[in-house]
Amino acid sequence: MAIIKCPECGRQISDKAPACPNCGVPIAGKIVRCPQCGEIYFKDQEMCPNCHHLTPRGETLVKGEVGNTSLNNSNAPQSPNIANTGEMESAHTKQRMPQPPTPPRTGSSYHKAEDRNSQRPVPPTPSGNHQKPEASKKSHSALIIGFILAVLACGICFYFYNSSKNSKEEEAYEFAMNSDDPTVLQTYLDTNPDAPEAHRDSIEARLENLKQTDIDWTNAVVSGSRTALEDYLTKHPNSEHKAEALHKIDSLDWIDATNGNSEQSYTAYLSEHANGEHVDQANNALKALKAKTVQxxxxxxxxxxxxxxxxxxxxxxxxxxxxxxxxxxxxxxxxxxxxxxxxxxxxxxxxxxxxxxxxxxxxxxxxxxxxxxxxxxxxxxxxxxxxxxxxxxxxxxxxxxxxxxxxxxxxxxxxxxxxxxxxx
Known part of the structure; x- marks a missing residue:
């Protein structure tokens, strides 16, 4: 099987194709290669549309080659290949006679083929297998191009996959760094073992800091003293327990104020907790004391x-x-x-x-x-x-x-x- 150009539309097709897949014209058994110039054309044409060599009757294109036998034609010069086959022709007991010439092919197909062939000269080829190296070269080019495209596609897929993976890791890192939940940070470390070292170091340091914060908070609560709670807030000013620590300090100071039950004790509470939880109670108690106490x-x-x-x-x-x-x-x-x-x-x-x-x-x-x-x-x-x-x-x-x-x-x-x- 050889790759040829369709005589009708000029597209590349197989010489064994029943018909051209592009224009639909019959191909198998309907074409012949000119022994003079190598042009492929329909065998029912009287002569080659390129060099006008008369069409030898009974010859067809088989596997991209034209048969080596030809008729003795006094009007056409003999090619070297045809001269070399003289001995084979003399062995035949009966010489094939030329058929009456077929009227030339008319219509658009003939003129299209003639126009195409007239625009580009085709050098004569001594044999019919001249397209095999060209087909092999084109086949190799197609394989190389296909391989390059496959590698390129794999590279693009890997790029997008890696970008997506890095983007998800970055989002998980930012979420973990903004969280005060040790479970969230530990989950990041477990699910991102290949994360950048700087990210993992930051998460581990923050996780350790949160654990130490919890230990300090437990100690402050167990102590139950104002001093311990103030020390905790000094060490961890942005702790998640800050509000609770301030609440406990406020409660302890209010207990001291009520135990003192004096203008001095209530005034001290108000000066420490201008927006405290017991401001109204302190003001009322202070007012009641002032109503009874001569200043x-x-x-x-x-x-x-x-x-x-x-x-x-x-x-x-x-x-x-x-x-x-x-x-x-x-x-x-x-x-x-x-x-x-x-x-x-x-x-x-x-x-x-x-x-x-x-x-x-x-x-x-x-x-x-x-x-x-x-x-x-x-x-x-x-x-x-x-x-x-x-x-x-x-x-x-x-x-x-x-x-x-x-x-x-x-x-x-x-x-x-x-x-x-x-x-x-």
Whole structure:
């Protein structure tokens, strides 16, 4: 079997093909090779469309070769191959006679073949097997090209497979590094044994760090002390147990505040935990304590009011005296609903004609209590003692001691006052 060109369409086909797979023209048994130029054409044509050599009748193309026998034709020159076969032809007892010439093939197929052959000269070939080396060469080229394509396809497949594998490993690595679950990190190590060494080292280091973090957390919880929890947070500021550690510290500080039950203890809790879990409770407890506890500044305020009251009496300063009392007092020295005028009358009465000078001295024995009468408004009740020293015009002096009980309202003015003479 040889590869030839279809005389009709010029495509390469087998000379044993029943018909051309491209144009459908019959091939097997229907073609002949020109003994003069080697052109393949239909044997029913009168002459070769290339060199116009008359078609020898009874000869067909078999395995790419034309039979060596030919008719004696006086019009065509003998080729060397034909001359060499003279002895074989003389051995035949009956010489084959040439057939009447067949009319030349007409139609598009003939003209197409003639046009193609006229465009490219075909050198004459002495024998019909000249296409075997060409077919073998083309076969080898096809094998080489096929092999190259196969290698290229394998390379492309390997590239995409390796890229996909690396991409999945990179995603698993990033997920594991962002996880605080030791199981996730261990799973990465188990499923990616061929991962880059740098990735595996990072995962192993993080896994070891998480294990140590869990050990430190367990020790801090077992200890149950504020110091241990603070040390844990210092060593592991971004630990997954950070919120729980802060909660435990908050609870411990609140217990200390309630055990102290003082302004100092609640204030200390609020300063440490401005947004703590017990801020509202601490503020309420602090408010309740302040409602019952007289603050140092409140003591100073109470003492100052009574000092001004008695200094005004010593100086016989009516305006200064009435400035320390409320416009309407519930009680003043036994008089209910007393006014500022009643207080002024009191001062006039104690300054008798035989008195040349009077001096009130307050003892620093204040007992002050506190009562809430409104929203953060307080009333102060106090008891203290004072000594009245009177100098008379005859040169004598008399000292008298009094127990004083008084009330100061939220406005900072005396709203009630009584004095009891202490007999000695």
């Amino acid at each position: 140092p500044e409140e003591k100073t305020m109470v003492k100052a009011i009574f000092r001004h009251f008695f200094q005004a009496i010593n100086a016989k300063n009516e305006d200064g005296l009435t400035a320390t009392v409320a416009p309407l007092m519930s009680n003043f020295l036994g008089k209910t609903d007393a006014t500022k005028a009643d207080v002024a009358v009191f001062m006039d009465k104690i300054y008798k004609d035989d008195i040349s000078n009077m001096n009130w001295h307050i003892n620093n024995d204040y007992n002050i209590t506190k009562k809430e009468v409104g929203d953060e408004e307080y009333q102060y009740n106090t008891t203290f003692s004072a000594v009245q020293k009177v100098d008379k015009v005859d040169g004598t002096s008399v000292s008298t001691r009094f127990n004083i009980k008084a009330t100061i309202g939220p406005d900072g003015l005396i709203s009630s006052m009584s004095m009891t003479k202490i007999l000695e």
